[in-house]
Amino acid sequence: MRSPLYLDWNATAPLRTPARAAMIAALDLIGNPSSIHGFGRKARRMIEDARDQVAALAGVPAAWITFTGGGTEANNQALALAARHGRRLLLGATEHPSVLECAGPDSAVVPVQANGLIDLDALEGLLRAGPALVSVQAVNSETGIIQPLADIAAMVHRHGGWLHSDAVQAVGRIPFNVAALGLDLVTLSAHKIGGPQGVGALLTVPSIPLSPLLRGGGQERRMRAGTENVAGIAGFGAAAEAARDGLADYRAVAALRDRLEQAVINAAPWVRVIGAGTARVANTSCLALPGQPANSQLMAFDLAGIAVSAGSACSSGKAKTSPVLAAMGFDDAIAGSAIRVSLGWDTRPDDIDRFLACYLPLAARTRPAA
Structure with missing residues (x-):
């Protein structure tokens, strides 16, 4: 056969060889990364090294990164900001289900043109209704179509809005710089770039008042409660570095x-x-x-x-x-x-x-x- x-x-x-090696090394650690003793500090160092690696892939400071349990969680955390800050959700029509299913009664879907690109005239019309949180994917997972994020960001910001992008299919495949594109919130996922499943990140510019979905601990600068998945995060970091190099x-x-x-x-x-x-x-x-x-x-x-x-x-x-x-x-x-x-x-x-x-x-x- x-x-x-x-x-x-x-x-x-597939899991990259450097990601596998980083995960195995992390699994040999005993410490909780929130502990202050030597064991805990080694685990914490592994997480922060991975944060630096993921940040380098996306072209952002490490402080902008909150590790999550995957891209779906990061999308949900980003879009929950709309209700918390009185903003209307505007969602691209071809978004991933983890974005579209965050829609509420005051949300609106932004249509796309026949070529799959966001209808900018329709988006501008929706933005005139008031402050909005807009979510437009960087790359569509089914078609591979790349959205013109810089143009969309300029329009959203002219109307006082925030722009979130699910970029899980973009990073590691095309040059991707969050600041150059003008994005406010960005979702990443480890397993799309050769890292482990069940680990993601939400990148947030400092001007956005991020709120946690999970509460009950001080992890991730109080933005994501729960003991970190050290091995998964280490694998994410190693995959991000390999993706950047490749x-x-x-x-x-x-x-x-x-x-x-x-x-x-x-x-x-x-x-x-x-x-x-x-x-x-x-x-x-x-x-x-x-x-x-x-x-x-x-x-x-x-x-x-x-x-x-x-x-x-x-x-x-x-x-x-x-x-x-x-x-x-x-x-x-x-x-x-x-x-x-x-x-x-x-x-x-x-x-x-x-x-x-x-x-x-x-x-x-x-x-x-x-």
Whole structure:
């Protein structure tokens, strides 16, 4: 049997070797990082070293970082600020469920254009209604489309708003500097960059009055109660450093993604490449094959030992049309037939060949009548 092929990096990336080593070293520590004795100080030092590494990846001071139990928790903590400070929540239509499900009765969804980019005119109209907390993802997990965050931030700030961005699919894949983009709150996740699952971070500029979701302890500057996950945080830090050093690797990943898409279009021009012509991260391809439901495609790939997905990992496995593609205006024939192929730093050319050997026969079955 052929070895399994993993092409679902946007769901979770394989654990990096430096992250594994950092976690093993942390697991050998005994101390609670809140203890003042030597054991505790060693654990505390490991956390603060990781904070420096994550900060360097995002281009922010370490003091801006609050470690969390993952990206979903960080999103929830950021968006809870709206109700606490009397601000309306404005959420991009193609956001992750952990953002969209934070909507309250006074929230509004900002539509996207057919190319997946935020409708800036619609956003400006919503901002005129009063102070808002706006959440727009940096990169969409299904399509790889990159939002123009700097332009959005300038507009939000003109109207006295705050801008949050779920950047879990962006950092480590594209150059990402929070200050240069003008962001106020940013969500990161360790397992998207080759760190462990269950660890994330919320980056907050000092002018934003962050409040804790979890209470009952003084950890994380009283912004996140509970004894820190030292091993997970150490792995996050090591993964962040490796991701920062490996940004150039994504030029090769882009070439592989482009070769995959070109081969598909050459053989089956009726396939839709979602987001083609719009700025996208290098590793993501969303392919719609009308006439072949996404779940049927996933089963065929799984039988061939190839892991791909449909939709975000938090909603995969459910037989429903992608809300991201529906928000972009695609009908059920497109939105219900789209799969996501996501590559990583060690994806190889023969992996693309193996994907194509499975996908192209599927596509041939849906060839339109002459």
